[in-house]
Amino acid sequence: MDRDDRGRNKVKTLAGAFAARTLTSSSAWAPLQIPLYRAFWFASLASNLGTWIHEVGAGWLMASLDPSPEMVAAVRTVMAAPIIFLAIPVGVLGDRIDRRRMLIGTQFVLCACTATLASLTFSDMITAKLLLVFTFVIGLGMVVHVPIWQASIPELVPKTQLARAVALGSISFNLARAVGPALGGILIAMAGVWTAFAINALSFAGVLTVLLSWKRTRRESSRGLSFRLSLYQGLRYVAKTVAMRHTILGVVLFVLPGSALWSLLPLVAKQHLGWGASGFGFLVGCVGVGAVFAAWTLPHFQRHRGADQTIAIAMVGFAIGLATLANTTGTAIVCVATLLMGATWMMTLTTLNSTAQMTLPARMRARGMGCYLTAMAFSMTTGSIVWGQLAEATSITTAQTTAAAILTITAAVSLLFRVGDT
Known part of the structure; x- marks a missing residue:
């Protein structure tokens, strides 16, 4: 082997080592490589x-x-x-x-x-x-x-x-x-x-x-199966697989009370805080910024706490943010509360979503994710109706405080239905 060949092999080895480090990197941005x-x-x-x-x-x-x-x-x-x-x-x-x-x-x-x-x-x-x-x-x-x-x-x-x-x-x-x-x-x-x-x-x-x-x-x-049999097979897999069943339940336990943020946020800005359209945009922006910030901490958090504790802690954090938002009008505190809710919303749903995708085999993945998204959409829609009616009958503060209290309970319940190591 001549010097040029050895040089090329060395470059390939270094490139392979770099690729391996990239793919196993703990950086939140590693997939973008x-x-x-x-x-x-x-x-x-x-x-x-x-x-x-x-x-x-x-x-x-x-x-x-x-x-x-x-x-x-x-x-x-x-x-x-x-x-x-x-x-x-x-x-x-x-x-x-x-x-x-x-x-x-x-x-x-x-x-x-x-x-x-x-x-x-x-x-x-x-x-x-x-x-x-x-x-x-x-x-x-x-x-x-x-x-x-x-x-x-x-x-x-x-x-x-x-x-x-x-x-x-x-x-x-x-x-x-x-x-x-x-x-x-x-x-x-x-x-x-x-x-x-x-x-x-x-x-x-x-x-x-x-x-x-x-x-x-x-x-x-289609594997020779009719549409109806494929549908039944997908629903049966989700129902029979513990990790998927618990993941779907986790979505409901979180999104149903957590939807009190999204369904009432315009009214929080307008009536509770007395802000205009720009104030509402500011609140939405804070939620988004909080979610982006959480992306940096999520891999570290999951590595040290595991999926189940990450979900439960994030749910409690969201409940704290929701209760704070409902009971204060101070701009700085409201900003911190919405940042916290954005971060914990992302941490909870990202952990549940990645669990679903890692659990589902390739041949079942679209059906399984369809079940996941249906549970999320149903919980969001149902929660929006419930919290909207409660706010109409009582007040925005009462509705969101009640949702925060329920979310604290469902966070504890979620630990009984583990998605990690199932």
Whole structure:
């Protein structure tokens, strides 16, 4: 072997050692060293940002077309409702049909839909009913996209990096949530509401570009099973597998009382704190910043406390933040409380989400994640109704304080249904 060959082998050895250290690194950002995951992550960030900008634009447009509270609320309802009823059936399809092709088709429909909405809005041809129709179609597209996208993450990173990859996905969402509404407001003020939809169309086009470049070799198959039998098989697996069963229960135990934050946050800003729209945006931004900050501490926390204690401690932390928010009006304390809730919300759901993805085998992953997302959407919707009615009958302070007390109890209950070492 000559000197050049020895030099090349040494470089390869060093490169391999560097790659191994990267993949086993405890850094929260380690998965971004993987080119394919990095491309997916930035595409997801752009898509999440576009979605938040779109939501601001849709709400503002409906307030202009038909300012009744029912119609303004209907914009979010028709976009979110499909996930409750369709996430599991979509998961069945995701385990039977090529996931890459499903994602490409979905992104194409979403891109075309939002581009059409932008064009109609720009030309003043949009109506309130048309806006709801387009929003519903976008909701259908998202209910296909979300479980299939999440089921694909384990294909992009090694299993040792999955929890961090899921955490980075949460960072992407929360970064967009912190920046998107403010950016959407600026765009609408400067150039008109149609720009919010145009930006969202561009974000879907970006995701489509990444998906088209994904050279995926794995293919899904029906395995000779009917759709109904595949559905039954998926539900049975989730019900029979202890880790999955406890994970779904953990989602309900946390999100049902925890939804008191999201359902009442606009009223907290307006009525409890006496703040305007910018104050509400500040609260949402604090939650997002808290979630991003928690991403740095989560791997360390999970390593020293384990999944179950991480979930329980984070739930208690969220309860403390919620009770504090409900019983104070001081700006500094409110800021700390919302930062804490953002951090603990992310820690809890990221731990549960990564547990689900690591538990599910590849052939069951879309169905299992469909069950996970259905439990989350159902808990969020049910909790929003419950806490909204309680706040109407009593007060915002009473509703959120009650939710915080219940969350403290459910945190203790969650330790009885362990997701780690099951």
